[in-house]
Amino acid sequence: MTPSTAPVSLLARLRSGGIRPEDSADERLNKSLLVLATGLVCVASTLWLAVYWSLGPRLSATLPFVYQLLLAGNLAFFLYRGNFRSFRVTQLGLFLFAPFAAQWAIGNFITASGILLWGLLAPIGAILCIGARESLAWFFAYAFLVTLTGFFDYYLADAATYRNALVPVETSVVFFALNFLAVSSIVFMLLRFAIEQKQIIARRLAEAHALLEQEQARSERLLLNILPGPVARRLKENEKNIADGFADVSVMFADIVNFTQVAAGMTPAQVFSMLNRVFSRFDEQAEARGLEKIKTIGDAYMVAGGLNSDNADYTAAIADLALEMRDWLRNQTTGTGVLLDLRIGIGTGPVVAGVVGKKKFIYDLWGDTVNLASRITTEGVPGMVQVDTATYLRLRSRYDFHPPQTLYLKGKGDTVVYRLIGRRADEDVISTTELDIVLD
Template identity: 40%
Template sequence: MFNLFFGVPPSVPLRHRRMYYVALIGFFLALLLHSSWLVAFSLLGIYPLAYFNILSVAIFVLGLYLIRSRGLILSMMLLGSFEVLVHQTLAVYLMGWDYGFQFYVIVIASFICLGHFRNLAIPLGVAAFSGLLFILLYFVVQHLAGEHYVLAEPIRAAFFAMNCSVLFFQLTIFAFLFSAAARNAELELKNEHEKSERLLLNILPRSVAERLKAGEEQIADNYNEVSVLFSDMVGFTSLSLERKPEEVVQIMNSYFAAFDELAVQHGVEKIKTIGDAYMCAAGLPTHQPDHAILIGRMAVDMLAASKRITAELGLPTGIRIGICSGPVSAGVLGNMKFVYDIWGDTVNMASRMETSAPHNAIQVAESTYNLLKGDFPMQRRGRMKVKGRGEADVYLIGEPEPGQSIR
């Protein structure tokens, strides 16, 4: 039954729901009030107002129907406001000021301002006209022809008390609706702000996000002590050709979700993913003296997680990991879909370490080896030709597995 009268029809847009409830409640209260007036004026012999209330009841019944079935909210609010203004002008003209009918003009000023009008001139104009009419009722209308109908003092007092009480009740209802709408808007704004914050922090480091929100337009920094890690899935390209796209996404998400958890656990900054490659770094945007140890622990746990997931899913894949330590540059790139990225020779070398690493192994440059020796078991792989760098010593983290070739 509640939904029958107060449920919002699907045709009413979300932005108009507050206005829908305001119109529906206002018309429902007006229908009850005008129906009671129709009975009262008929019994008291005030037939001009009784006949007018027949028209008023028809207007508000029709208005409720059109609001519910056709969504004609704004037009019905204007029609209802016009009816009340004309009705109260006639009541003051016929009965005088002491019955309190003029107070409903004040209700219209608040009622119309709760509507969601695109053109603000409409509600402001109606509200201004209501205020002007209230003044005219007091200084002009009630004195035009005096009181056409003189009722006993108890009846006059009863009308005044009833109209004041209804006025108070209607204004309270409208104030409650406005307050509820404001609270809901504030809550939705807070939720959207928190959602935006979470999305922003999924894209940018917290300190970088704070700088952007503070108004810094271009963010670019140099870091002298950073360790960069690249990883890539071995055999994943052929696997993706054999599986459905949704299966590939699920498999990749299994690995990357595990890597993301490890990044948070070790205090490592995830930079980005490119296809089946995963890139992260330690030592930025906040300086970390133990950046190489953090990235080393991250790499060891990534390798273990990869082996576990590969075994659980029964996949013929593996992982290669490459690490290099040294200076990098970092910043926010782009205006649309911007990203926090890093670049420099250290980044390039870390990528080279990954592409030349053995299957299921962690290969590091000499700069990283010098920072990790003594903290991790290391093995020298030898000198290798590195693209763009000539020959360089490279190392592997961990003891060699039985039968493993490091060449």
């Protein structure tokens, strides 16, 4: 270790003494301040005694030496036991009473050179290490000791010692005490005010931070309601042109049958209430199965499986969701006694998924699979779940279907579709590998 780095290393050891990993930031700072102050006071008392001797007066080294032993011993006991509360009180007590004991041993204000000013470290240390409110008791104790010392100096001063002084010794003693009290009070009050304001600012910052975290969490939830989790994270990282290709996705569309006629006899508020209740229920059912709701378009609902890893058997989950949505909606009414029903179409295959727009953006799907599922839905029969051939091949071992139907679809021509009945009672569940073999 070089001489230039030795003081820094010593200060670093003093400041980090007694700090534990579980301590809060405030607790770490309080410990660092008090341990550092202890070290500095020990060094300063040694220098004070050396200067005092060099100028001529021969003062016994017993009192400063005992003072340093008490400070160091108390510090060592704290480092061993780790009780900062006890160490804080005892060390501040030594800071407070030792200077007064030294002045009383030396003489009065004048002969002791105002050494009791060192006692101001106690209330100042209390502000920094305990708190502004708790420091008042320490300052009152300091002021009381200054006043008591001045009182005794006033009545017990040896006037003969200062016979040639221009100002009577009694007057000097009074003004020593007044000056000490005035300066100490100003320093203490300014420091206390600064600490109080700092604490107020810290509380406001903490409150603002808490509100910011709440708003961030609310924005996060809102974003996740619009976009899948991985896509939302990429968007927050300012990624542009978010678009991904998926080789295999099951897409489902569901349209409310005769919605225009049903809504014609309802008020706008009733229409909104009905759609909100229906689509909220669909959202809950889709989320429970690990599926991604894509969007609603008027009275149509779009959901997809295979865009995330929440459900490996997503095609079966889509089929179960379609059956549950259909059966649940059949038991609902518009409030006017009209029963509701769905047309549902499912297609399975490759899609492109991405975020469209910079403002009021939307997560959407494109591709032949999406178009096929949409056309199957449009040409569907109310109350029926129609699927394409790829979906049928994947589900036929576990679900019952009506015989295949051939529909003419716009842009597709004649297309074979299968109408889903439901899960087989004696369902023979096959593995994902077997499903892939079936598709091949």
